[in-house]
Every structure is written in structure tokens, then in C-alpha cells.
Amino acid sequence: MKSIINSIKLIFLLTFILSCNLFSQNIPYTILISFDGFRWDYTSRGITPNFDYIEKHGVKALSLKPSFPSITFPNHISIVTGMYPQNHGVIANTMFDPVTNKIYSLRDTSEVRNAYWYKGEMIWETARRQGVISASYFWPGSEMNIEYRRPTYYEKYEHNRDYVERINGVINWLKLPYNKRPKFITLYYDLTDSEGHKYGPNSPQVNAAIAKLDSLIGILFNKLDEIKLRDSVNVIIVSDHGMTEISKNRYVNVEEIASCSSCKFFNRGAVMNIFIKNKSEIDEVFSKLKQNENHYRVYKPENIPTNFHFNNNHLIGDLFILAEPGWSVGTSKDKDKMDDYNGGNHGFDNSFIDMHGIFYAIGPSFKVNYKTGTIENINIYPLLCRILNIIPKQNIDGKLENISFILKEKEKQP
Structure with a gap:
């Protein structure tokens, strides 16, 4: 049947x-x-x-x-x-895939x-x-x-x-x-x-x-x-x-604040994905970034606001950074590149x-x-x-x- x-x-x-x-x-x-x-x-x-x-x-x-x-x-x-x-x-x-170690x-x-x-x-x-x-x-x-x-x-x-x-x-x-x-x-x-x-x-x-x-x-x-x-x-x-x-004068060096040797930083500007090899360090790094939270917000994936529909994918990373509109987040190396992106940007809160x-x-x-x-x-x-x-x-x-x-x-x- x-x-x-x-x-x-x-x-x-x-x-x-x-x-x-x-x-x-x-x-x-x-x-x-x-x-x-x-x-x-x-x-x-x-x-x-x-x-x-x-x-x-x-x-x-x-x-x-x-x-x-x-x-x-x-x-x-x-x-x-x-x-x-x-x-x-x-x-x-x-994107970085921690399962395959491939980078898109x-x-x-x-x-x-x-x-x-x-x-x-x-x-x-x-x-x-x-x-x-x-x-x-x-x-x-x-x-x-x-x-x-x-x-x-x-x-x-x-x-x-x-x-x-x-x-x-x-x-x-x-x-x-x-x-x-x-x-x-x-x-x-x-x-x-x-x-x-x-x-x-x-x-x-x-x-x-x-x-x-x-x-x-x-x-x-x-x-x-x-x-x-x-x-x-x-x-x-x-x-x-x-x-x-945006302006190169409105820049937050996340790498400097995190001070984490096992961290990998992907993306810059409006958003950043942080992967931490030593998982025992996640809370410590999160705490550092939270204490210095100014012109950006730091989230663990499960706490990303639900209206973003953006908390259920392993590619997001261990921590996620969202910059305040008009500001930029990045690493020490990224700051040197800001002259090339000193006009406008996107990626912020939709x-x-x-x-x-x-x-x-x-x-x-x-x-x-x-x-x-x-x-x-x-x-x-x-x-x-x-x-x-x-x-x-x-x-x-x-x-x-x-x-x-x-x-x-x-x-x-x-």
C-alpha cells in the first residue's frame, strides 16, 4: 500500500x-x-x-x-x-570553518x-x-x-x-x-x-x-x-x-583588547568573528571585551539578539563583535589598511x-x-x-x- x-x-x-x-x-x-x-x-x-x-x-x-x-x-x-x-x-x-579548517x-x-x-x-x-x-x-x-x-x-x-x-x-x-x-x-x-x-x-x-x-x-x-x-x-x-x-579615527582594535594568543580574528569593519582554539579561554576573552565595550557589542553566539536571526551556525565563531554604526573593529594589521576604507562601509545592524x-x-x-x-x-x-x-x-x-x-x-x- x-x-x-x-x-x-x-x-x-x-x-x-x-x-x-x-x-x-x-x-x-x-x-x-x-x-x-x-x-x-x-x-x-x-x-x-x-x-x-x-x-x-x-x-x-x-x-x-x-x-x-x-x-x-x-x-x-x-x-x-x-x-x-x-x-x-x-x-x-x-568565513573560517573550524571543522574543515577551510577559509572562504x-x-x-x-x-x-x-x-x-x-x-x-x-x-x-x-x-x-x-x-x-x-x-x-x-x-x-x-x-x-x-x-x-x-x-x-x-x-x-x-x-x-x-x-x-x-x-x-x-x-x-x-x-x-x-x-x-x-x-x-x-x-x-x-x-x-x-x-x-x-x-x-x-x-x-x-x-x-x-x-x-x-x-x-x-x-x-x-x-x-x-x-x-x-x-x-x-x-x-x-x-x-x-x-x-566611517572614519579611520573611529576604530577599535579588538585584538589589542582581547590579548589572546589562541584567538583567530576574521572579518573587520562592521563585524568580526573570533575563534578561540583554547576553549577554556572563551570566558576570559569575553570578559575583557565586555569590560571595554565601547562603540561595539560583543556576543557569545547564543546571546546574539534574536531579531538578527544569526545565532545558529558554527561559522559565526566563539565570539561575535558588532560595531556601532560609523565605527570599525579590527586587528592591529587591519588598522593600517583603514586609509583604503575611509569613506563608507556597511555590515551594521540591518x-x-x-x-x-x-x-x-x-x-x-x-x-x-x-x-x-x-x-x-x-x-x-x-x-x-x-x-x-x-x-x-x-x-x-x-x-x-x-x-x-x-x-x-x-x-x-x-
Whole structure:
């Protein structure tokens, strides 16, 4: 009897997936664009006519709240998995695994592509399992070393790749024969993040970056018009986090305070993870850091505030440091590097408004001239699943009901 029931379940699932595939011929294309470090209020500076157009003809959220910590890789993965960093596994741009002694760093191509670190299922994996073609013109996690965990088509990250060339790559995918054409595509730009770190969020250089990225939206729209797909494409523009001003004069040397020979310090700036080889020293080091707690907070993982959803992962370390917004924590060696990061930073408390990013959307699936309040980035994955008419993973933290109201009524139902 049990085998008959399992067979019926399998037939039902296959039938459902087949129906999804047939329906996918009618679903719109969706391009998800990330403007790294694009703060929630950058579009209020009077230099973003294309964002203004989307606001009038699509959806604009007051802000996009990042997951904690408000760092690049963790939040890009949260956006495409619907999971908090502690659950999808990428809790920082640099991570130390005390079980394997491996170190993950965004500058280490081998580890960035190592599927071991990625515990969540990305949207392109979900789509691929259900017969929907996807593509990525850059996105953290899209280059994994396991073929079936990657998008159908993808580009290996090249930091200096020409910005318009990236758009041309997306357009070329949309010009493929219909049965080979991706329904979902990601696109990534670093400019506002890079300039924000160097010069600060209120600098002329960041204003120039904002204007340049806005112009790319216009270029994309024009090229979609040229291939006569503009009305069939959803364009969603997000950012992973915001940016706030920092100063090398607002610096706390955690290594000096901890005075611990068996400590390993990972990450710097807004957050720091401390691993202590001699576990008997944890309480002593914690006590030192607690007694000198000024412009930062020190936590044992189990005591990290619950609203951060960040206390249940062995990669967090034995102790965790969170800097006060605008301040930096680090080691003696890190302080010497502060001149390179004396403009702006992120990674702070994700409720701090400067850490919030943007959410704009326009296209056949979205309401017109619709404004909403703050959206959490973990809700984007189930939204994408609804648009693509695929079944989301069930272990996610995001909820469709927290975001589906931005869709046109006919798009809300599967």
C-alpha cells in the first residue's frame, strides 16, 4: 500500500511539473538586477530619471531591508534563496570553518565556486529542477563547481567587464531560439559599492555612480524595445545593502583588547568573528571585551539578539563583535589598511536605515504606480517562484504573503 501511495505522489508531482513547464511558455521573462551598495535614498537626489520612470509605471518600495549582517555575499544569497545567512550558510564575505579548517574568501575563486559553502537552494536551481531555463550575468553563488547547481547559462565573474557589454550579453540570451531562451536572468553591478567604500555615500563620486547606473536602466529598456520584448519582460532592481560614512579615527582594535594568543580574528569593519582554539579561554576573552565595550557589542553566539536571526551556525565563531554604526573593529594589521576604507562601509545592524537598499520592479507581473513600505529581501525568492510558476523550497524563511501584494491580481495565483 505504501509503495502505491508513493507512486501516486510521484505521478502527481510529475504531472504538476509538466503543467508548470507548459505554462512556462506563457510566463514573462524576468531580469533581476543588483546594484551593489545602492542605498535606499540614492534615488531622491534628482539624478535618476529612469528610476523615476519605474516609480511611475511600476512598483517602488520605501526600502529593501537586508538580512543580517548587511554584507554583500550573505545578502545576495538571501535574495536568491529566501533564507537568512545562518541558514543558507554564507554568513560573511570571509568565513573560517573550524571543522574543515577551510577559509572562504570572495577573492579565492576556488572556494567561491565550492558548493560546500552553499547550503540553500538558489532560485536558478529551483527553476532548473522544474524545467525553467535560467541565466546569470554575474551573481554570488552562480559559479558553483557542481553543474546542476548553476544556472543553465552563466558568465564567470570579471570585475572590470564593460557595463554595457553585460547588458548586451543579457539581450543575446533573450535572442536565442524560443526553446533555449532563459525565463530568468540575473545581472550585477558593483559601482555604487566600490565608490561608496572609497569616497563615502555623500560624495560626488557616488553621485556620478548613481547617475551611471540609472543610465544603464535606460540602455536596457531601449535594447528590449529593439528586440520587441519590452512588454514581456519584468525588470526587478535591488541592492544587497546600503552604505554609511566611517572614519579611520573611529576604530577599535579588538585584538589589542582581547590579548589572546589562541584567538583567530576574521572579518573587520562592521563585524568580526573570533575563534578561540583554547576553549577554556572563551570566558576570559569575553570578559575583557565586555569590560571595554565601547562603540561595539560583543556576543557569545547564543546571546546574539534574536531579531538578527544569526545565532545558529558554527561559522559565526566563539565570539561575535558588532560595531556601532560609523565605527570599525579590527586587528592591529587591519588598522593600517583603514586609509583604503575611509569613506563608507556597511555590515551594521540591518535595522539601521543607512543599511537599507532599494527595490524597484516594472513589467507585466507588477502593479503600476504602486508604492509600498519596507520589504525584507528574504521574500524575493518566493516572489520569483510565483512569477516563474515554480514550487519554492519549503525550508525557506521568506513568505510570499509578505510581498505578493505588489503583483497584479491575476499574477497572485499559481
